[in-house]
Amino acid sequence: MDSKVSLALIGLSHRTAPLGTRERYVVSQSDLPEVLRALKQVEGIEEVCVISTCNRTEVLVIGRKGTDLPAHVRAQLFRNLPDEQVYAYEDVHALIHLFRVAAGLDSVVIGESEILGQMKRGMEAALAGGTLGSVLKPLMQQALHVGKRVRSETEVGQGTLSVARVGIDMAERVFGRFGSVRVLIAGAGETGVLVARHLKEKGVADLVFTNRTLERAAQAAAEFGGRAFALTELPALTQKSDLLVACIEAEHPTIDVDCFDARSLRRRDRPLLVIDLSVPRAVAPEVAKLDNLILYDLDVLQEVVQKNLAERNEATDSTASILVGELHKFLALRTYASFSPAIAQMRERFEKARDEVLDHVAGAKSSPETVRLAHELTKKQLDIALDSMKQGARHTRSEESLSDEYRRFLENL
Amino acid sequence: MLQPLAVALPVGYIVAALLHGMAFGGTRAPHVTRERVWVLRLTLAAHMLWFWALAETLQSFPVVDIASTVSAVVLVSALMYGLLARSVKHAGSGGVVLGLAALLQLSASAFVNLHPLPRLAAPTAPLGPTQIVHVSLSVVATASLLLSGVHGTLYLVLFRLMKRRNFGPVFEHLPDLDLLARLTRGAALVGFLCLTIGMNLGIYLAHSEQRPGFNYRETEVVLSILTWLYFGVIAFSKRIPGFTARRASMAAAVGLSVLLLSTFLLFFPRLAFHSNL
Numbered sequence: 001m002d003s004k005v006s007l008a009l010i011g012l013s014h015r016t017a018p019l020g021t022r023e024r025y026v027v028s029q030s031d032l033p034e035v036l037r038a039l040k041q042v043e044g045i046e047e048v049c050v051i052s053t054c055n056r057t058e059v060l061v062i063g064r065k066g067t068d069l070p071a072h073v074r075a076q077l078f079r080n081l082p083d084e085q086v087y088a089y090e091d092v093h094a095l096i097h098l099f100r101v102a103a104g105l106d107s108v109v110i111g112e113s114e115i116l117g118q119m120k121r122g123m124e125a126a127l128a129g130g131t132l133g134s135v136l137k138p139l140m141q142q143a144l145h146v147g148k149r150v151r152s153e154t155e156v157g158q159g160t161l162s163v164a165r166v167g168i169d170m171a172e173r174v175f176g177r178f179g180s181v182r183v184l185i186a187g188a189g190e191t192g193v194l195v196a197r198h199l200k201e202k203g204v205a206d207l208v209f210t211n212r213t214l215e216r217a218a219q220a221a222a223e224f225g226g227r228a229f230a231l232t233e234l235p236a237l238t239q240k241s242d243l244l245v246a247c248i249e250a251e252h253p254t255i256d257v258d259c260f261d262a263r264s265l266r267r268r269d270r271p272l273l274v275i276d277l278s279v280p281r282a283v284a285p286e287v288a289k290l291d292n293l294i295l296y297d298l299d300v301l302q303e304v305v306q307k308n309l310a311e312r313n314e315a316t317d318s319t320a321s322i323l324v325g326e327l328h329k330f331l332a333l334r335t336y337a338s339f340s341p342a343i344a345q346m347r348e349r350f351e352k353a354r355d356e357v358l359d360h361v362a363g364a365k366s367s368p369e370t371v372r373l374a375h376e377l378t379k380k381q382l383d384i385a386l387d388s389m390k391q392g393a394r395h396t397r398s399e400e401s402l403s404d405e406y407r408r409f410l411e412n413l
Numbered sequence: 414m415l416q417p418l419a420v421a422l423p424v425g426y427i428v429a430a431l432l433h434g435m436a437f438g439g440t441r442a443p444h445v446t447r448e449r450v451w452v453l454r455l456t457l458a459a460h461m462l463w464f465w466a467l468a469e470t471l472q473s474f475p476v477v478d479i480a481s482t483v484s485a486v487v488l489v490s491a492l493m494y495g496l497l498a499r500s501v502k503h504a505g506s507g508g509v510v511l512g513l514a515a516l517l518q519l520s521a522s523a524f525v526n527l528h529p530l531p532r533l534a535a536p537t538a539p540l541g542p543t544q545i546v547h548v549s550l551s552v553v554a555t556a557s558l559l560l561s562g563v564h565g566t567l568y569l570v571l572f573r574l575m576k577r578r579n580f581g582p583v584f585e586h587l588p589d590l591d592l593l594a595r596l597t598r599g600a601a602l603v604g605f606l607c608l609t610i611g612m613n614l615g616i617y618l619a620h621s622e623q624r625p626g627f628n629y630r631e632t633e634v635v636l637s638i639l640t641w642l643y644f645g646v647i648a649f650s651k652r653i654p655g656f657t658a659r660r661a662s663m664a665a666a667v668g669l670s671v672l673l674l675s676t677f678l679l680f681f682p683r684l685a686f687h688s689n690l
Contacts, residue, residue: 153444174575176589267655270591271572292657294575304580 004338005046005135008069009094010086011058012078014108015413017085025078027052029121035077036129042072047133049126049140051101053118055108060098062135092402095330096409098139099323102147104156110312111156116147134337139330146326153322155315159308164191166301166308167275168198171243174273174294178202184237186210186255187247188220188228191277195245196224208241210234212248235259244274248282256284265292275301324406328399335396339389347382354378415470418463419522422484425456426491426515434508436586449507453495460488467525474540476548480524483676487518489556497560497596503588506596510563520677543618550611551637555672557604558644561597562669565647565662568593572659594658597665602648608641636675643668 012025027035027050039048039059044067049060059077063069070088078086089097097106102119104111123140126132132140151157160166175181183204185192188211196207207226210233211217217228229237231254238244238260248254255274265272276283276297288295354374358366432449464485467475476485494510540548567587574584587593615637629635647664650656 172589173571173584174590176591267657269594269651269657271575271659288576292659296578300578307580 004065005062006065006067006069006091007060007062007094007135007139008073008088008090009058009060009097010070010073010078010088011051011056012081012086013056013058013106015106016087017081021081021085022055022057025052025057025081026054027057029125032122032125033129036126036131039073039076040129040131042076043067044069044072047136048131049122049136051119051122053115056101056106058101060094060136060139062133092327092331092397092405093409095139095327096323096406098143099146099326102143103150103319103323104147105150105316105319109161110309110316111151111158113147113151113157116144119144119147135334138333142326142330146323149322149326150319154318155311156319157312158315159304159311161305161308163298163301163305164195164198164277166304167195167245167277167296168202170275170296170301170304171273172202174271175242178204180205181242182206182208182240183243183245184208184210184234184241185220185245185247186231186234186282187249187278188216189247189249191247192245193220193223195247195277196220196226200224208237210237235261238272239264242270242272244272246274246276246278246282248278250278250282251280253280253284254282255287257286257290260287260290260293262290265290268292277301320403320406324399324402327402327406328397331397331402332390336390343386343389346385350378350382414466415463418459418466419525422456422460422463423515423519423522425452425459426487426511426518429453429456429491430508430511430515433504433511436505437508437582446504449504453491453507453511457488457491457495460484460491464488474545474548476552478525479676480521482548482552483517484521484525485552486555486559487514487521489553490514490559493556493560493600501588501592501596503592505587506564506567506593509567510560513559513563517676543614547611547614547618550607550614554604554607554611557600557607558640558668558672561600561604561644561647561665562672564593564596564600565665566669568597568658568662569666572662590658594662597658597662598648598651601644601661601665605641605645605648608637608644612637612641632679636679640668640672 012022014022017025032050032052035050036048039045039050039061044063045061046064047062051058051060057077059073061069061073063072070090074081074086074088100106101115104113104115107115119140123132123137123144126136126140160169171178171181178199181204183199183206185196185207188209192209192211196209199207207221207224208229209217209220209224209226210229210231211220212231214228214230217230220226221228231248234255235258244255246255255276260272272293274283274287274293274295276295279298281297283295283297285295285297287293354377358371358374362370429449429452432445432452435443435445435449464475467481471477476482491511491514494507494514498504498507568590571584571587571590571593574581575590588596615634643664646653646656647661647668650661650664651658
């Protein structure tokens with residue numbers, strides 16, 4: 001970091017504060033400009049950005065070296081909160097924390113990607129409020145880049161964690177694209193509507209609802225542009241469907257083997273996929289034995305969710321190298337940026353020396369060729385000097401030492 | 414150059430197959446997307462170079478005997494796979510397609526005739542343009558049928574995994590069932606069309622040049638007609654009531670097995686096609 005400024009991150013999150021406290025400290029999008037303005041006016045604070053979600057409220061500040069930034073921010077925003085509910089990280093640890101937040105490693109659901117949008121909104125609000133400057137702006141941009149890299153290069157963001165979505169993922173493994181898939185949703189309650197919404201997003205065009213009360217099915221069908229039928233028509237409807245999603249509330253399975261015509265099942269080109277999201281099960285387990293039919297119930301989908309969760313947790317180890325690499329890159333850039341006054345001075349001195357030599361050697365008789373040569377030579381020398389400075393900036397903090405720092409940070413979590 | 418390349422080609426295909434199959438290793442498998450694309454490209458380029466060098470050495474069209482035909486089928490199927498993977502944006506079947514390609518190329522490299530005076534492989538007269546088209550279309554057809562069979566087999570594997578609720582890395586990285594069914598039938602259709610033209614050209618050649626040794630009971634001719642009929646049924650199976658995607662896949666998988674068995678058991682020992690002509 002620049003030797004004249006320091007970075008601090010102060011906040012509370014699901015790790016330190018209960019939901020009730022977090023709710024009280026959420027900074028809404030409409031309040032954000034006011035909060036940013038108030039923080040910017042605090043003595044010693046030069047740049048500020050606020051990230052606020054239902055799980056965390058964090059303030060990222062750049063201030064003059066020597067200023068007790070955490071104390072100022074606490075006094076301004078987190079007054080009357082017990083010490084253990086508010087955390088404060090400074091300099092490299094603040095960077096590590098920010099990158100981990102962007103990567104979704106500090107989220108309730110590891111790898112969730114909503115945080116990137118929330119950080120982006122925080123950054124845009126700070127930009128609009130004029131509280132982002134030459135340090136925080138590139139830092140926030142780099143944090144967003146880290147978040148995207150971690151999700152694309154590791155398994156952290158992979159695998160769905162909602163049962164309904166896992167069901168749709170399963171359907172995707174059968175049908176690929178949903179454009180030509182005929183979907184039958186049995187049960188037009190909350191889950192049925194949620195599934196319909198997901199499927200609509202995926203591009204399903206042919207959607208049929210069936211429900212005990214036809215009125216409710218008709219309501220859902222009207223909302224999603226589908227067709228509605230009574231539940232009694234289910235056997236006939238299954239013959240014309242590729243995907244049956246059951247979300248029926250009943251004490252005993254409503255959909256049994258008799259609801260399917262085994263002969264027509266065997267003759268259909270695509271297999272029929274049946275997803276049972278009901279608790280207790282609405283589809284009798286024997287249905288799975290039918291030929292050319294695949295049945296997944298809640299237990300199966302829940303297993304997939306657990307597996308995805310375990311894989312995400314496992315994948316967090318592989319993010320360390322990305323985070324440390326990006327940290328190193330950012331610090332090198334900051335160090336190099338802090339050289340800019342010296343670079344400007346050096347450029348000036350090089351050019352002055354060149355002009356003096358030109359005057360001394362050739363005086364007024366110097367040919368355009370000599371002048372061009374002198375300019376080229378100076379430029380080349382300056383480039384070499386700047387390159388050495390860049391190399392130096394890169395070695396100010398080695399990746400190994402940052403790796404150790406990262407390990408220490410994790411140990412203190 | 415021919416000999417080193419003949420040795421290098423199976424190795425190239427094996428490495429490409431391993432890199433493509435790495436996704437099946439699960440979450441711990443390294444990400445090698447770029448590497449697998451480059452290894453495949455390099456192997457294909459080396460394979461084309463090998464055929465060019467073979468043509469130079471033999472002073473004729475390089476597909477002259479069983480081994481070079483098998484090698485050409487390998488090249489075309491790997492090329493077709495590369496194009497398919499690019500167009501459907503899915504490389505899930507690469508490990509199997511290229512694994513099979515590696516196996517076939519290994520056999521081809523072992524049996525290929527690299528000498529200017531072939532044992533009995535090269536026809537006495539150089540191949541004319543019509544003959545080259547006949548041979549090329551037969552090669553493309555065989556490569557298509559091979560792809561159809563592989564995708565059909567993968568359809569059956571994925572269906573079984575789904576039915577048994579086995580959601581491991583193989584389940585996750587194979588293309589979806591619908592796509593596998595489309596690829597099975599699509600490749601069978603390409604093979605069927607190429608074989609239709611290729612076979613007719615062959616018959617035309619036999620009659621126009623009045624080859625005395627030609628007859629319709631020749632193994633190659635009988636097998637070609639049977640293959641043509643068989644894959645024709647698979648290609649148009651969607652229009653046949655009751656011929657489901659799974660049945661078409663099963664048929665394509667059986668077809669692939671027969672194709673491979675006939676290549677290894679019937680043709681390899683004979684060294685050349687139409688050897689009585």
